[in-house]
Amino acid sequence: MEKVLKKVDELHEYYVNLLKDMVSIATVVPPGENYKEFVEYGKEVLKDLGMEVSVVEVPKDYLAKHIPEMKDNPRYILLGRLKGDGKTTLHFNGHYDVVPPGAGWRTDPFKPVIVNGKLYGRGASDMKGGIVSILTAIKALVESGIEISGTLEVSMTPDEEIGGMCGANYMLEAELTKPDYCIIAEPSGYDRVWIGHKGSLWGEIVVYGKTAHASTPWLGVNAFEKMVKLANKLIEQLKPKVESKVTKYETDAPEGKRATIVLGSIVKGGVKINVVPDKVIFQFDRRVLPEEDFENVIKEVEEVIEEAKKEDPELKAEFKVLFEAKPAAISPQSKLALAMKEAVREVIGREPRLTLSTGFLDARFFVEKGIETLTYGPGDLSQAHVANEYIELSKIPLVSKAYILSIMKLLK
Numbered sequence: 182m183e184k185v186l187k188k189v190d191e192l193h194e195y196y197v198n199l200l201k202d203m204v205s206i207a208t209v210v211p212p213g214e215n216y217k218e219f220v221e222y223g224k225e226v227l228k229d230l231g232m233e234v235s236v237v238e239v240p241k242d243y244l245a246k247h248i249p250e251m252k253d254n255p256r257y258i259l260l261g262r263l264k265g266d267g268k269t270t271l272h273f274n275g276h277y278d279v280v281p282p283g284a285g286w287r288t289d290p291f292k293p294v295i296v297n298g299k300l301y302g303r304g305a306s307d308m309k310g311g312i313v314s315i316l317t318a319i320k321a322l323v324e325s326g327i328e329i330s331g332t333l334e335v336s337m338t339p340d341e342e343i344g345g346m347c348g349a350n351y352m353l354e355a356e357l358t359k360p361d362y363c364i365i366a367e368p369s370g371y372d373r374v375w376i377g378h379k380g381s382l383w384g385e386i387v388v389y390g391k392t393a394h395a396s397t398p399w400l401g402v403n404a405f406e407k408m409v410k411l412a413n414k415l416i417e418q419l420k421p422k423v424e425s426k427v428t429k430y431e432t433d434a435p436e437g438k439r440a441t442i443v444l445g446s447i448v449k450g451g452v453k454i455n456v457v458p459d460k461v462i463f464q465f466d467r468r469v470l471p472e473e474d475f476e477n478v479i480k481e482v483e484e485v486i487e488e489a490k491k492e493d494p495e496l497k498a499e500f501k502v503l504f505e506a507k508p509a510a511i512s513p514q515s516k517l518a519l520a521m522k523e524a525v526r527e528v529i530g531r532e533p534r535l536t537l538s539t540g541f542l543d544a545r546f547f548v549e550k551g552i553e554t555l556t557y558g559p560g561d562l563s564q565a566h567v568a569n570e571y572i573e574l575s576k577i578p579l580v581s582k583a584y585i586l587s588i589m590k591l592l593k
């Protein structure tokens with residue numbers, strides 16, 4: 182055991198070069214650039230580890246259905262498999278897409294530079310650094326000649342940053358893999374393990390009125406005024422109800438234990454200053470606890486709208502769900518959570534926190550298929566999606582070691 186952990190430290194050059202190469206491939210989504218190039222690169226890396234490798238292109242009609250505006254940019258699932266004796270399969274997953282760099286960079290976001298032990302570049306923390314930790318762990322295991330019992334899998338999937346439908350979701354829907362356990366290397370931080378995440382419901386309410394010239398408003402119905410009344414009702418009735426719900430799971434910040442709703446995150450309406458607005462749209466973002474029933478979350482919104490309509494027969498409002506991500510969580514007492522907690526403690530000398538992430542993750546697709554899944558990786562969440570994103574290189578081998586120890590605990 183000592184030997185394989187020491188091996189990780191000897192792989193310093195390996196993981197630094199791997200990360201540099203991966204960050205240099207600008208896998209920006211939207212729309213999904215250079216995916217092919219990344220997968221070709223990753224395929225060779227997995228082959229070098231002695232893995233059985235496959236690349237699966239997501240069917241065109243699947244893209245057309247889920248991401249019609251990007252259907253001409255192909256999506257690929259990269260899978261590596263290392264088979265041993267035994268039935269248990271442990272799967273490691275990472276998404277290879279990154280968000281657009283945005284403004285404010287001091288260096289080229291796709292030409293990684295290292296300063297004071299930090300590697301700067303888009304995707305360094307979220308989450309190519311995590312993918313590199315996985316590969317380093319496997320390389321150390323393979324080079325140490327340690328026999329594992331069971332199957333070890335690695336997948337690299339696209340599109341997490343736009344909802345994951347044609348990435349991790351497709352991989353599982355198409356049954357390309359059916360593991361027992363899954364570890365996702367998203368940037369939880371080396372001393373924290375996410376055993377789940379909140380879900381999200383994005384909704385839109387359209388309020389209709391009747392247009393008229395502003396000099397004769399009595400001929401119209403003002404959709405803005407109707408919307409304000411409805412919004413107020415949602416603030417007074419729905420919001421306190423939502424915020425009264427508290428999860429039993431630990432969260433990163435204490436405030437995160439409650440369900441939340443942000444009303445009016447987008448508001449659109451009106452056409453001209455001297456025209457009575459006949460249509461106003463407002464959107465909201467509702468964060469859902471693992472203990473909540475998703476259908477009920479929708480029903481709670483509908484009920485307030487129905488009540489408002491009864492109070493004002495003139496109110497015309499339509500509610501639709503724009504996007505939903507189901508919450509997902511595993512027990513802190515599950516075999517996987519306990520194995521990872523112990524592994525991290527052995528590496529860093531103290532127990533990691535096991536928390537619920539407030540942001541949703543690809544973990545939901547795995548959990549929905551009954552796969553025990555957690556998220557743990559070397560990146561820092563504060564670095565995700567920001568200008569001058571970096572990863573502290575010293576965190577990569579720490580996490581690789583924790584991966585190795587959890588592999589040994591789960592596949593033995």
Ligand SMILES: [Zn+2]
Nearest residue numbers: 307308341367
């Ligand atoms: Zn990510």
